[in-house]
Amino acid sequence: MAEDFGNALTRAIEASGLSLERIQHHLARRGAQVSVSTLSYWRRGRSRPERPESLRVVKLLEEVLAVDDLLGSLGPKRPRGRWTEQTAERELTLEGIWDVQADGLNELMLKVDHLEPTPVTYLTWRDVMTVGPDGREVEFRSSGVLRADEDGIDRFLAIQRADEEDRSVGTISAQGACRVGRVRTEEEHGFLIAEVLFDRMLRAGDTALVDYRIASNPGGISSVTDRRFLRGARDYVLQVNFHPDAVPVRCYRFRQGTSQDPPTDVRDLWLGTTHSAHLVVHDTGPGIIGIRWEWE
Known part of the structure; x- marks a missing residue:
C-alpha cells in the first residue's frame, strides 16, 4: 500500500x-x-x-x-x-x-514561536464591531469557547488586518480567563498578530474561554467586517452596532470560499431600532463570513 x-x-x-x-x-x-x-x-x-x-x-x-x-x-x-x-x-x-497579503503575514509569524494557527476548534464564537458617529470603526470585540484538538495547548493566535486607509493596526487587550502575550505588527500589509494566552495548559478535548478587544485606529469610513476561518466554527455570530448618527442605508451578509472567490449567500440584514445588524451561522466550514453596508 x-x-x-x-x-x-x-x-x-x-x-x-x-x-x-x-x-x-x-x-x-x-x-x-x-x-x-x-x-x-x-x-x-x-x-x-x-x-x-x-x-x-x-x-x-x-x-x-x-x-x-x-x-x-x-x-x-x-x-x-x-x-x-x-x-x-x-x-x-x-x-x-x-491572498497576496499572506506573504507579509507569514514573515510576521516567523517572529513568534508558534508559527502556525493553533490546533483548536471554535465551538461558539461571537464578534461585535462598533461603528462610531463618524462612520469609522471604534472597536472589534471577540469572545467565545475554544476546544483544544491536541495536548499542550495554552494559547491561540489572534490575527487582525487593518484597512489600507487605516492609520495603524490598532491595539489589542484581553479580559476574563485569558490575557495577551506577545504582539507583533507588520505595517506594509497592516497585520497585527497576538498570542492570546489561556489561564491553563489544555489537554485534547479541554475548553477555554476567550475574550479580547481590538481598539481601532481608522483613517477612513468603514463599510465591511468579516471573520476568516481556517477550520470553521460550530456556531458563529457576527454583529455590527452603528451609532444613531451613522446608520447605513443598506446592510447585507456574504460569504466567500477564499479571498479570490465572488461573494455568495448575499442577503439583506434588518437594521432595527437599536441600529444593529447581525448574522448567525451554524457549522460554518472554512472560509470568509462577513457583513457589508452602504452609506448612500
Missing part, C-alpha cells in the same frame, strides 16, 4: 535535515512561493496539494528533498461535498483567506 502524502513528506523532510523555513527558501529560489504554514499543513495532513500550482511545488519539493515519490503518494483527489467543492482545491490555509 502506497504511503500517504503527509507521511511521505515528513519522512523526506526529516531525512533532509532541513527546516521548513530553509525548504521555503529553496523553493523561492526556484520560483515557487509557498508559506511555511502550507508546508506544515501538508506535512500534518490538514490539507493537501491539488491545484496545478501546488502540484508544481510538490515536484520542486522532490528536487529540494532529493526524493522521487511525493507526487505518487498523493493518490486520487479527495471526494468533495457541497462546501468542500468550493474550497478544497484552494487548500484553505493563510494564502486562501488572505
Whole structure:
C-alpha cells in the first residue's frame, strides 16, 4: 500500500535535515512561493496539494528533498461535498483567506514561536464591531469557547488586518480567563498578530474561554467586517452596532470560499431600532463570513 502524502513528506523532510523555513527558501529560489504554514499543513495532513500550482511545488519539493515519490503518494483527489467543492482545491490555509497579503503575514509569524494557527476548534464564537458617529470603526470585540484538538495547548493566535486607509493596526487587550502575550505588527500589509494566552495548559478535548478587544485606529469610513476561518466554527455570530448618527442605508451578509472567490449567500440584514445588524451561522466550514453596508 502506497504511503500517504503527509507521511511521505515528513519522512523526506526529516531525512533532509532541513527546516521548513530553509525548504521555503529553496523553493523561492526556484520560483515557487509557498508559506511555511502550507508546508506544515501538508506535512500534518490538514490539507493537501491539488491545484496545478501546488502540484508544481510538490515536484520542486522532490528536487529540494532529493526524493522521487511525493507526487505518487498523493493518490486520487479527495471526494468533495457541497462546501468542500468550493474550497478544497484552494487548500484553505493563510494564502486562501488572505491572498497576496499572506506573504507579509507569514514573515510576521516567523517572529513568534508558534508559527502556525493553533490546533483548536471554535465551538461558539461571537464578534461585535462598533461603528462610531463618524462612520469609522471604534472597536472589534471577540469572545467565545475554544476546544483544544491536541495536548499542550495554552494559547491561540489572534490575527487582525487593518484597512489600507487605516492609520495603524490598532491595539489589542484581553479580559476574563485569558490575557495577551506577545504582539507583533507588520505595517506594509497592516497585520497585527497576538498570542492570546489561556489561564491553563489544555489537554485534547479541554475548553477555554476567550475574550479580547481590538481598539481601532481608522483613517477612513468603514463599510465591511468579516471573520476568516481556517477550520470553521460550530456556531458563529457576527454583529455590527452603528451609532444613531451613522446608520447605513443598506446592510447585507456574504460569504466567500477564499479571498479570490465572488461573494455568495448575499442577503439583506434588518437594521432595527437599536441600529444593529447581525448574522448567525451554524457549522460554518472554512472560509470568509462577513457583513457589508452602504452609506448612500
